[in-house]
Amino acid sequence: KAGVTQTxxxxxxxxxxxxxxxxxxxxxxxSVSWYQQTPGQGLQFLFEYFSETQRNKGNFPGRFSGRQFSxxxxxxxxxxxxxGDSALYLCAxxxxxNYGYTFGSGTxxxxx
Amino acid sequence: SQQGEEDPQxxxxxxGENATMNCSYKTSINNLQWYRQNSxxxxxxxxxxxxxxxxxxxxxxxxxxxxxxxxxxxxxxxSRAADTASYFCATDAVAAGNKLTFGGGTRVxxxx
Numbered sequence: 573k574a575g576v577t578q579t580x581x582x583x584x585x586x587x588x589x590x591x592x593x594x595x596x597x598x599x600x601x602x603s604v605s606w607y608q609q610t611p612g613q614g615l616q617f618l619f620e621y622f623s624e625t626q627r628n629k630g631n632f633p634g635r636f637s638g639r640q641f642s643x644x645x646x647x648x649x650x651x652x653x654x655x656g657d658s659a660l661y662l663c664a665x666x667x668x669x670n671y672g673y674t675f676g677s678g679t680x681x682x683x684x
Numbered sequence: 685s686q687q688g689e690e691d692p693q694x695x696x697x698x699x700g701e702n703a704t705m706n707c708s709y710k711t712s713i714n715n716l717q718w719y720r721q722n723s724x725x726x727x728x729x730x731x732x733x734x735x736x737x738x739x740x741x742x743x744x745x746x747x748x749x750x751x752x753x754x755x756x757x758x759x760x761x762x763s764r765a766a767d768t769a770s771y772f773c774a775t776d777a778v779a780a781g782n783k784l785t786f787g788g789g790t791r792v793x794x795x796x
Contacts (some may be wrong), residue, residue, distance in 0.1 A: 608787070628783040670734060673717075673719075
């Protein structure tokens with residue numbers, strides 16, 4: 573079966589712009605989580621969606637938002653980009669608690 | 685703060701040797717998971733161990749869990765150059781809202 577698909581793979585944006593990242597989970601997986609990975613902070617949890625509802629939210633400013641659609645696809649949006657938002661953004665889907673996450677290859681965002 | 689902390693931060697071994705890395709966590713967990721990440725790519729799920737389990741095996745991987753010490757270990761036997769990667773433990777804990785929280789990872793280099 574197809575894995576988790578994240579688009580785009582690479583993105584370069586200018587400070588102040590906004591960006592939308594997309595994630596298509598494994599078919600049948602209703603839980604989608606987003607993580608930000610940087611060399612300094614490691615893997616930081618952004619949010620988790622389940623059946624179109626945000627179930628958990630990490631400690632990020634309101635510039636970071638997300639949503640999930642009825643087909644379980646998810647998007648995250650970052651507004652008013654800052655240099656510090658440069659990171660690898662990873663999406664993962666899961667079929668439920670006590671099951672492992674399947675990660676996408678990530679979107680590498682560079683803010684200049 | 686991170687729920688899981690890996691030790692050591694980096695490990696260099698020769699092909700054929702065993703590699704052991706440890707993970708300590710702070711609060712009671714539902715399960716603990718280990719993931720591998722090759723340079724700049726998405727994470728790959730290796731093993732999930734539930735809080736009522738003590739040991740699990742998968743191929744050359746062996747994971748132990750000691751809930752009394754709030755620690756886990758991952759052993760890779762007969763390592764190969766292809767095992768070169770970063771390894772992360774992640775915990776699913778009620779206190780963390782059941783989101784998956786990652787440690788800082790152990791970078792493993794297997795020299796041919």
